[in-house]
Amino acid sequence: MSPAAALRTVPSLAARYATTSAHSGKHKVVVIGAGAGGLAAANQIYNAFKSRGERLNDGDIAIIDPAQHHDYQPGWTIVGSGLADKADYRRPLASLIPAHFAHIPGSAAGVEPQSSRVVLADGTTVGYESLVVAAGLQINYDKVAGLTEALSDAQSKVATIYSYETADKTWHLIREFDGKGEAIFTQPFGPVKCAGAPQKIAYMADSYWKTTSNPLPSRSFITGMPTMFSVPHYSNALNAIRQEKGINGEFNTNLVSIDSAKRVAKFEVLAGENKGKRIEKEFGMLHVTPPMGPRDWIKKSPIADAAGWVDVHQGTLQHNKFENIFSLGDSSSLPTSKTAAAITAQTPILTNNLVSLLSTGKVGDAIYDGYTSCPLFTGRGELMLAEFKYGLERKETFGWLTDQSKPNRAFYHLTKDVFPRTYFSKMLKGEWYGPKGIFPPQFVPS
Numbered sequence: 001m002s003p004a005a006a007l008r009t010v011p012s013l014a015a016r017y018a019t020t021s022a023h024s025g026k027h028k029v030v031v032i033g034a035g036a037g038g039l040a041a042a043n044q045i046y047n048a049f050k051s052r053g054e055r056l057n058d059g060d061i062a063i064i065d066p067a068q069h070h071d072y073q074p075g076w077t078i079v080g081s082g083l084a085d086k087a088d089y090r091r092p093l094a095s096l097i098p099a100h101f102a103h104i105p106g107s108a109a110g111v112e113p114q115s116s117r118v119v120l121a122d123g124t125t126v127g128y129e130s131l132v133v134a135a136g137l138q139i140n141y142d143k144v145a146g147l148t149e150a151l152s153d154a155q156s157k158v159a160t161i162y163s164y165e166t167a168d169k170t171w172h173l174i175r176e177f178d179g180k181g182e183a184i185f186t187q188p189f190g191p192v193k194c195a196g197a198p199q200k201i202a203y204m205a206d207s208y209w210k211t212t213s214n215p216l217p218s219r220s221f222i223t224g225m226p227t228m229f230s231v232p233h234y235s236n237a238l239n240a241i242r243q244e245k246g247i248n249g250e251f252n253t254n255l256v257s258i259d260s261a262k263r264v265a266k267f268e269v270l271a272g273e274n275k276g277k278r279i280e281k282e283f284g285m286l287h288v289t290p291p292m293g294p295r296d297w298i299k300k301s302p303i304a305d306a307a308g309w310v311d312v313h314q315g316t317l318q319h320n321k322f323e324n325i326f327s328l329g330d331s332s333s334l335p336t337s338k339t340a341a342a343i344t345a346q347t348p349i350l351t352n353n354l355v356s357l358l359s360t361g362k363v364g365d366a367i368y369d370g371y372t373s374c375p376l377f378t379g380r381g382e383l384m385l386a387e388f389k390y391g392l393e394r395k396e397t398f399g400w401l402t403d404q405s406k407p408n409r410a411f412y413h414l415t416k417d418v419f420p421r422t423y424f425s426k427m428l429k430g431e432w433y434g435p436k437g438i439f440p441p442q443f444v445p446s
Contacts, residue, residue: 072424110300159261342373
């Protein structure tokens with residue numbers, strides 16, 4: 001953004017916030033988070049009221065988020081593979097929030113469901129008739145000793161594609177790797193954003209080295225999970241791909257600490273006869289997927305389940321205790337993979353049910369089946385498109401045409417070239433419905 005544009009944005013934001021503050025004191029809908037889920041939900045909710053002929057005033061929908069920028073996070077794998085500049089996937093957040101929404105640039109610190117208020121970090125409160133929690137998850141770098149220091153050290157051989165700051169460092173390490181020592185790629189035990197990304201970057205690095213390195217460096221994928229992927233059909237195919245590429249695999253093995261100066265990583269075995277054993281490995285480069293989990297403020301709030309996620313019904317996306325609260329995406333308790341594709345399927349469900357509740361007093365009839373998608377780069381020019389729903393059952397868009405467990409070039413270009421454009425031009429505006437494209441699903445009352 002140019003300095004002149006930035007100056008124009010500041011008073012615009014101030015005016016919108018001032019207008020919001022002078023509003024009734026309670027918004028019709030408050031959305032916590034201006035990520036993929038928050039923006040898509042806010043826009044679809046607004047459009048749904050409009051299609052019903054119900055008038056919304058400016059500021060009736062408010063979005064709480066302190067961020068200056070919005071990132072297309074799935075693109076960080078592409079950046080880490082040397083195929084794009086990270087700035088291509090970043091936009092000023094203000095440019096993505098329509099003028100008829102109130103943007104409250106603060107940080108949520110709690111929810112008071114009994115009084116229908118969100119508490120901000122500065123102690124102020126924001127009232128709502130209905131609340132959508134789309135706050136994302138928390139990356140816990142501190143759960144791996146030495147990781148924060150290693151990532152902040154430009155000279156270290158440690159990087160991750162899970163942050164804007166270090167996605168391009170990942171490509172730098174891959175490109176400059178001299179093959180001395182082992183290239184290690186890790187995945188922690190537990191949920192992470194886009195669970196396929198930890199192995200995707202390993203395959204993309206392998207693909208690059210096979211055109212530039214002779215002999216090939218030693219490569220290992222070390223994961224705290226028991227298998228390559230949660231869905232057996234895709235897991236078996238990915239394990240075969242890993243073996244064919246000559247990448248070593250170690251399972252039920254979690255990264256616990258890093259000594260970046262000595263280039264030593266320490267792991268703990270999580271299962272089997274060696275459970276609890278600590279293993280040290282020297283590395284030439286190390287790509288780390290940090291542990292992740294629910295946000296601290298959500299864990300401490302009354303809207304959380306026992307694990308700390310927003311406790312919602314897996315079908316309706318409505319809170320299990322507080323009927324005027326809904327959640328989607330990474331912050332929710334929905335038992336499916338945390339991906340942008342999942343949000344495209346969740347958003348119309350949440351919108352239908354929330355708008356029905358506000359308009360009729362009864363939650364809608366839309367039910368989410370757990371659909372999600374994980375596009376898995378398996379090398380330059382090839383990608384496996386994993387699509388599934390609850391019960392780890394496949395729900396494939398192109399299954400009638402091809403075996404989606406076999407990587408192909410069409411899926412590669414769809415993910416690399418088409419999806420990023422669609423994300424900004426359609427999805428964030430609430431105009432993209434996953435496999436249905438621009439055609440919204442129709443819900444028939446039960």
